[in-house]
Amino acid sequence: xxxxxxxxxxxxxxxxxxxxxxxxxxxxxxxxxxxxxxxxxxxxxxxxxxxxxxxxxxxxxxxxxxxxxxxxxxxxxxxxxxxxxxxxxxxxxxxxxxxxxxxxxxxxxxxxxxxxxxxxxxxxxxxxxxxxxxxxxxxxxxxxxxxxxxxxxxxxxxxxxx
Amino acid sequence: xxxxxxxxxxxxxxxxxxxxxxxxxxxxxxxxxxxxxxxxxxxxxxxxxxxxxxxxxxxxxxxxxxxxxxxxxxxxxxxxxxxxxxxxxxxxxxxxxxxxxxxxxxxxxxxxxxxxxxxxxxxxxxxxxxxxxxxxxxxxxxxxxxxxxxxxxxxxxxxxxxxxxxxxxxxxxxxxxxxxxxxxxxxxxxxxxxxxxxxxxxxxxxxxxxxxxxxxxxxxxxxxxxxxxxxxxxxxxxxxxxxxxxxxxxxxxxxxxxxxxxxxxxxxxxxxxxxxxxxxxxxxxxxxxxxxxxxxxxxxxxxxxxxxxxxxxxxxxxxxxxxxxxxxxxxxxxxxxxxxxxxxxxxxxxxxxxxxxxxxxxxxxxxxxxxxxxxxxxxxxxxxxxxxxxxxxxxxxxxxxxxxxxxxxxxxxxxxxxxxxxxxxxxxxxxxxxx
Numbered sequence: 001x002x003x004x005x006x007x008x009x010x011x012x013x014x015x016x017x018x019x020x021x022x023x024x025x026x027x028x029x030x031x032x033x034x035x036x037x038x039x040x041x042x043x044x045x046x047x048x049x050x051x052x053x054x055x056x057x058x059x060x061x062x063x064x065x066x067x068x069x070x071x072x073x074x075x076x077x078x079x080x081x082x083x084x085x086x087x088x089x090x091x092x093x094x095x096x097x098x099x100x101x102x103x104x105x106x107x108x109x110x111x112x113x114x115x116x117x118x119x120x121x122x123x124x125x126x127x128x129x130x131x132x133x134x135x136x137x138x139x140x141x142x143x144x145x146x147x148x149x150x151x152x153x154x155x156x157x158x159x160x161x162x
Numbered sequence: 163x164x165x166x167x168x169x170x171x172x173x174x175x176x177x178x179x180x181x182x183x184x185x186x187x188x189x190x191x192x193x194x195x196x197x198x199x200x201x202x203x204x205x206x207x208x209x210x211x212x213x214x215x216x217x218x219x220x221x222x223x224x225x226x227x228x229x230x231x232x233x234x235x236x237x238x239x240x241x242x243x244x245x246x247x248x249x250x251x252x253x254x255x256x257x258x259x260x261x262x263x264x265x266x267x268x269x270x271x272x273x274x275x276x277x278x279x280x281x282x283x284x285x286x287x288x289x290x291x292x293x294x295x296x297x298x299x300x301x302x303x304x305x306x307x308x309x310x311x312x313x314x315x316x317x318x319x320x321x322x323x324x325x326x327x328x329x330x331x332x333x334x335x336x337x338x339x340x341x342x343x344x345x346x347x348x349x350x351x352x353x354x355x356x357x358x359x360x361x362x363x364x365x366x367x368x369x370x371x372x373x374x375x376x377x378x379x380x381x382x383x384x385x386x387x388x389x390x391x392x393x394x395x396x397x398x399x400x401x402x403x404x405x406x407x408x409x410x411x412x413x414x415x416x417x418x419x420x421x422x423x424x425x426x427x428x429x430x431x432x433x434x435x436x437x438x439x440x441x442x443x444x445x446x447x448x449x450x451x452x453x454x455x456x457x458x459x460x461x462x463x464x465x466x467x468x469x470x471x472x473x474x475x476x477x478x479x480x481x482x483x484x485x486x487x488x489x490x491x492x493x494x495x496x497x498x499x500x501x502x503x504x505x506x507x508x509x510x511x512x513x514x515x516x517x518x519x520x521x522x523x524x525x526x527x528x529x530x531x532x533x534x535x536x537x538x539x540x541x542x543x544x545x546x547x548x549x550x551x552x553x554x555x556x557x558x559x560x561x562x563x564x565x566x567x568x569x570x571x572x573x574x575x576x577x578x579x580x581x582x583x584x585x586x587x588x589x590x591x592x593x594x595x596x597x
Contacts, residue, residue, distance in 0.1 A: 024329060025351075026369050032351035033334045037293075071353040071510075072334025074293040086294075090255035091454050092412035092486055094500045128337060128504060129255035129454075130294060133412035133484070134419045143296040 010053050014042055018057060028058045032068050036075050045076040073127075080123040081116045083161040085109075086140045089126045092133035096148070101137045102126075104151045108158065121162070166190055168398075169406060169422040170386035171379070175266040181301040184308040187269040193314060195388035196276045200322045208281040209235055212384065215392035216404035221249055221340075221377030222452060222481045224470045227384075233364035234282045234372045242285035242325070245373040246278050248381055249345060250291040250298070253337040254453035255504060256486035259408040260378035262420055264291070264298040267382070268305035274381030276314065276326060277388055282374055285325045290345050293333045302330060337508035341558045342375045344510065355510045356558035379408055401426030403469040411437040413487030414444040420484070426467040429459070433487070444489040448574060452481015454501055455563030457570035458488075477570070493590035494575035495582050498568055499527035505564035516561035519550040523568065535583035543572060543579075 010018075021034040035054045040046055046054075046069055055062040069075045087093075087102050106112055109122050116123040130145060132138050138147030141161055149157070166173040174182055174190055187193070199208055213228030238244050248271065252260040264271060271289070279287050291299055306328055309315045317325050336354050338344045343357035346368045367373020383405055387395045396404045403425045409432050410420040416438030423432065429449065433439065440446050448458045451468065457478035459466075466472050473480040488497060506520035523546050529535055549555070551565030572579065582588055 024327075030351040030369075033348065034331075034351070037332065037334065068351070068353055072293075072336055074333070074335035089500075090504055091450070091497065091500055092256045094497065095413050095486070095488065095492055127294070128253060128508065129257070131252045131258045131261045131292065133256050133258045133486070134410065136412055136418070140294060145297070 010039065010050075010057065011042065014039055015057065018054075022058075029060045032058060032060070032065055033072065033075075036065075036069050036072075040075060045079050047079075051077075079116070081120045083121060083142055084123045084125060086125045086127035086130075088128070088130045088136070088138050090129035092129065093137040096136035098137040101139075101149060101151060104154060105139075108154050122158070167390065167394075170390075171263060171270065171382045171406065171408065172267065172422045177266065181265060181305065182267050182269060184269055184305065184312065187267075191389065192269055192385075193273055193312075195385040196273050196280075196314065197320050199277055199388050200280055200320045200324050205281045205283055206235060208277060208388070211392055212281070212387060215387045215395040216399075217380065217383050217387060217395070218403065218470060219377055220379035220383070220407070220482070222254065222455075222479070224480065227376060227380055230364070230376070231278065231281050231374060233362070234284075234374050236283070238283060238372065243371050244282060244284040244286075245368045245371055246275060246282060246284040246287040247345070247349065247368065247373055247375045248275055248287070248289040248378055249340060249342070249375050250289050250295070250378045251333055251340045251345060252292055252295075252378070253340055254455065254482055254484075255501075256412055256450060257410070257453045257482040257484045258412075259410055259420055259482065259484055261292075261295055261298055262408070263378050263382050264295070265301050268302045269309065270382045270385060271302070271378055272305055272309050272315070272328065274384040275328060276319070277384045278374065278376060278381060279326050280324055282372075284374070285327065287326060287328045288349060288368075289328070289330045290339070290349060291330055291332055293335045299330065299332060306330070336510070337504075338510045338558075338560060341560065344558070345375060346373060353510070355512045356560075358557050399425035399469070401467050401469045402471060407468070407483050409436075409468060410484030411487060412484070414441045414489040414491075415439065415487060416441055426469040426472075428465055428467050429485070430464045432468065432485070433464070440487075440489065444491060446487055447490050447492075448488040448494070448571075450486040450488070450567055451478050452483055452485070454486070454504060455566055456481040457566045458574055460574050478566070491590070493531070493588055494571050494578045495527060496531045496588065496590070498571045499524060499531055501567050502527055502564065505560065509560060513556035513558075513561070515550050515555045516564075519546060520561060520564055522546070523550070523564075530579065530582045531588055533582065533586040533588065535579075535586070537583065539583060540572065540576070540579055543568070547572065 017038045018035045021031045039050050052062045055065040130138050135147035209231045217227040218224040275287050315328050339348045339354045341356045344354040348354040363373040398405050405425050406422050407425045408422050412418050421436045463476045470480050502524040506524045509516045511517045547565045547569040550561045553562050
């Protein structure tokens with residue numbers, strides 16, 4: 001297969017958003033993180049094909065871009081479910097029994113940290129301190145911060161995300 | 163004296179009402195400090211006033227803000243050839259103050275950044291914001307739009323010949339982005355690895371240009387200083403440190419939260435009066451006073467005032483001023499393991515002592531916690547604390563910060579570590595009950 005076929009085409013919308021970021025920056029490569037986040041917002045994650053297409057748009061090597069993509073924990077290089085559940089495992093939540101909350105969530109969703117449910121509904125990830133320690137223990141589902149969480153509220157919380 | 167004069171950062175905030183709008187902010191004197199400074203003062207005068215007020219950086223290090231700005235002062239060789247950057251990458255475990263300021267008083271941050279950018283004559287400014295802070299992003303994005311519409315941002319702001327373009331960079335995530343030079347690499351779209359220093363950012367920062375990086379709360383102190391003067395600001399503090407501070411408490415207290423109080427408010431007052439004291443059945447044993455990377459304080463320190471000098475003299479750092487309370491149901495060994503897990507995971511991996519040392523320390527702590535500790539393990543931990551933590555072995559202070567809570571846990575809770583090794587068990591696991 002030629003390289004051309006491996007490179008997915010970015011949508012006009014994605015390209016326009018990335019070019020808009022580039023227009024505020026001294027060079028194209030400086031938009032690397034913004035570009036990855038833009039494409040992820042549209043596609044949920046960064047596939048190898050997306051990575052190559054972005055690298056080409058930014059005039060940089062795909063290897064260098066991958067070094068950047070894999071450095072940041074909010075950039076997903078593997079597919080994720082429709083809803084990403086991130087549970088804080090840092091010290092303030094730890095004190096407020098985050099470890100038993102994590103166990104209950106894993107049990108409830110039937111998956112371990114880093115896994116996605118078979119129906120692609122949830123991906124479960126650990127996250128460092130979410131900056132809401134007065135509401136510990138906390139989790140973030142997609143863009144929503146939730147806490148403090150009592151384990152018996154979990155069913156009700158997950159029901160809101162389909 | 164109005165509430166705003168005693169609590170210049172959050173006095174106007176009504177949490178139920180959401181972010182303070184530009185009209186509300188202006189109704190209480192918002193943006194008058196920027197208007198006056200830009201039309202009547204020189205940049206050097208602004209720097210001198212901030213120096214005189216004694217404002218120190220609120221991100222953790224406590225560096226004098228006016229002095230920092232003076233390192234980048236003066237007319238740039240090319241117009242706009244400087245950057246002002248706000249560090250809003252709040253990821254220090256236990257810290258939740260910058261989120262609050264941006265979500266509820268975004269115009270205060272913008273006005274502080276206008277004043278700072280004017281002081282160092284930067285025409286471009288960035289807010290480096292945590293990627294997870296979606297609500298803060300919306301509040302700030304909306305506030306920037308409002309400020310642009312009023313010509314407080316953009317070209318010829320406030321009817322002067324000053325320009326300022328303010329943009330938000332939403333982070334891809336990683337604790338190390340909070341390190342000033344790692345942040346600049348991230349802003350440039352690179353891996354967030356700290357840079358070797360010197361050169362320091364005021365000489366060569368973002369894209370090689372002179373750059374000043376300040377914390378969100380630091381900027382939020384500036385408009386009040388310009389409006390009410392240096393003496394007013396100094397008088398706000400109870401001790402030799404000036405101003406107010408957003409203190410926070412998390413842990414087993416009755417009312418965990420955040421309060422803007424005079425700098426130097428005693429720890430016990432914050433815990434007992436503002437946080438409502440410890441929950442029934444829990445006794446306070448130790449405090450990480452300013453986030454995960456600060457040394458423990460114990461009972462003998464709880465009457466001390468929370469300010470930079472006092473907490474430093476007590477062997478720790480005021481850091482971010484948001485305190486993590488360890489109660490008597492928490493195992494100090496396992497808590498140390500939790501902390502080192504965080505630091506090991508968040509090491510950028512560039513320098514060997516940090517990349518290799520921290521995971522090793524985490525494993526050793528897990529071994530002790532699991533009842534597999536051996537004689538000599540504590541001495542090994544002591545040694546590692548000494549070598550990994552020694553500044554100068556690494557580009558940045560990530561490993562140094564990681565070791566601070568460990569070395570103090572080994573000092574103050576040593577009998578707990580010894581018990582685990584001697585009895586091959588964790589005594590806290592047995593008495594654990596469901597709360």
